[in-house]
Amino acid sequence: WYGGTRGREVWKSARVPGAKQAAPFIDPGVNTVHADWQPSLSVAAQDWPEGTYLLLLASDTGFSTYVPITVRTGATRGRTVLVNAVTTWQAYNEWGGHNLYNGPRDYGDRSRIVSFDRPYDSTGASTYLNMELPLIAVAERMGLPVSYATDVDLDAEPALFAGATSVMTLGHDEYWSTAMRDNATAIRDAGGNLAFFGANAVNRHIRFGATALGPHRLVICYKSAAEDPMTADNPNESTQDWRLPPDPRPENVLTGTYYQCFPGNAPFVVWDPGAWMFAGTGAQRGSSYKGLVGVEYDRVVRDPAPPQPLQVLSHSPVSCGGKADFANASYYTVPSGAGVFSTGTMRWVCALGTGCGQYLDDGARRFATQVTENVLREFALGPAGKVHPARPNMDEVAPPASR
Template sequence: MFQASRHPVRTPLAALVAIPVAIMLAAGCSAAVEDPVAPPSPTPTDSSSAVRSAEGAGGAEESGTTVTENAREGDPRWRLRGRGAEHEIEGFADRVSVLPGERFRLYVSTTAGRYTARAFRMGWYGGAGARQVWREAGLPGRRQAPPRTIAATGTVTAAHWRPGPEVDTSGWPEGSYLIRLDAASGGRRFVPLTVRSASTRGRLVVVNAVTTWQAYNGWGGRSLYRGPGGFGDRSRAVSFDRPYDASGARLFLDMERAAIELAERQGVPLAYVTSLDLDRDPRVLDGARGLVSLGHDEYWSAGMRRTVEAARDHGTNLAFLGANAVYWRVRFAATPLGPRRLVVCHKDEAEDPGTVLWRATGRPESSLTGPMYDCFPSESAYVVRRPGNWIFEGTGVRRGTTFPGMVGVETDRVGAGVPRPMEVLSVSPVNCGGRATVAHSAYYTVPSGAAVFSSGTMRWVCAMRGARCGHGVTAEAGAFVRRATGNIMRAFAEGPAARRHPARDNLGPLGLAGPPGR
């Protein structure tokens, strides 16, 4: 996440301090975000009746795995319902993602003598939102040693903690998981884990943006944004060898869960990977129908970008359901617990010219995402420009239909040099701290047949929850976003979408035309 300035080290300290708070505001409060995706509003409006009639409809090839799994009984009791005292219980896993059947180890610190660990697979499950797949009770608790800070990089680590139980994932379906740690004294925290897909061929791939989660993780007093002394005292590298702050899964719950519920509700063939898997395996997307980047996917390595761009250029569709994606360039390093468990990002060319803004390297994010980061903070309405585009089919919107509160807290806009043909779908006026600008949703297609959608607002996933999102977002906005996203997911799951839905370039009439980016 970033401000209007292109040079973060020159951004006023007060603004930088506010940035981690802003990401919470982008999706509403943490307590509210644990609600399941809201059903369509029963109140008819200009744009909601057509949406409601098609909510949850099929239309793409169904995945037996996804449909069968979500037909199982869910468990709405997965939520924390209170975290207890600070450090009452917290933990992390020694693997960010595992294949089904692989093992991982938990590292847990608790003030209680005993605790229980439960694994919940997150999904639709008829609105329950999760299914419990594993439980182990009566685990011995211990208060672990305080975190350590590596002085050279300001990296906070708990790799020195004594290991806890080893967990066997045999029989666990692919997907996004939350391991819930329940202290005998009542405290609870989450530990996120992805059970990744061995193959993505023929499927729509959901990406958990774990590099961004870790960038904002302030556990132990430091993140990539600040340390005890402010921005200058920030970490230059952040480690997965520590718990996440707050609930333990703040950014997953705020920025990703609602979209995952919706994806599983569509019944399309799904695969699951993480940011690290895109870097680890350049062929992880071979044969994938589409890729879905969720609500905030800001930190990308060169390997991640090469993998995704190669997939696009071989016909894999891309959907960016947030804003400020592909913004900071990072690299990975090993820790004592394994490879790629350290995310390095100095954010200062003088310190490290390799971990700066992507646009500073001559490869702006817009060559991949289309719209590029433009504004923080924003609190604006979403305004439809191209109601006839296939993405808006069944929503009932007209040109100028407006959805309050949907544009924020960060936004993107289309500039010169972007891929063409590009079709701008929304033009939303934005007051960016006194600077007049606009936010764009956009859609472009490439010769491989791939199509790319970018929402241009960080609040797209939050808005799937309707009024539960806060910020003035309405039930009608929720129905609109769910229907539009469902259209995208079903079409992208069918293969190269440009063959059926070519972009109809409208940059000229909007005064946005410039030298083509491709």
């Protein structure tokens, strides 16, 4: 937070002579881009405070790019954990001409496996700056006891999260491994609150692989059970959407909401103004907050069934792909006392800052900020469901088929 500047300089190198590195190598068949470069600079970060950092690389020619770094916390007991969604960053990273969505020609030319052993495209940190930093700044401004980790840590280091009061996934956290999902479920079932401050979370099933630099350097996602060679031997680890065969495990079993559509743009419409997270907003049923739903969104659905009791917080009419639909935010609680909150919209975190300017107004930003503060504050105190049990109202917006 740093008084609103959102950062401070902790280190600066001396002038470093540049050198041309080898061209990237593209692994045929899976189109993985590898940048097998030689080190040109070492950065000693042992004395840096835990947190998220951007290393700015600036050349004499005017080119610059960021390298995002997470200095994780050694232990998270009694803290709120802010999780950088680096697997999703990498899925969309098109440096070298390929990512999990596109290749030089089309979708069929996409990567099936992407590597952390390469730079990021664009500014190097666009997803972090727009969909993660604004919420991190709110949590730090509030003075909460926070810890920092990545979703790779959620896969590889479950003990790191022992005793955390809450775990926050941020604006776009789409790509999850089995261990990530199992460990998040275990956190919830031990009383740790979960918050999904986005949409489209836990949508894609991934595996990790190793490179010469170590484990967890490859993100594997064929997006097709028919293409994934793992399907024949271990269908539980086949990499397609979590909700699809051969072993469908829909995301709403964890998140409470179910991914619907892209692109959608609509106001966020309050359904249950008495919900505790709306305290201080002045919201009433039907209160509308401009542009807060989009560009991807989730909905509460009856089939597949989410955990119960589940409280629907918003019910926002939206059109996507020529079809009328609704977006929902939700909150459910479990026997451990944990609460699980989902905004159901990908535009939530950028509403906490200055992003998404063409869609949002000041009223939407104030509303999103107040709700976020309420959730962060209550979730930091321990199992929220013990104080704020979910009030089931799903029948109001998703009535049983027999009715």
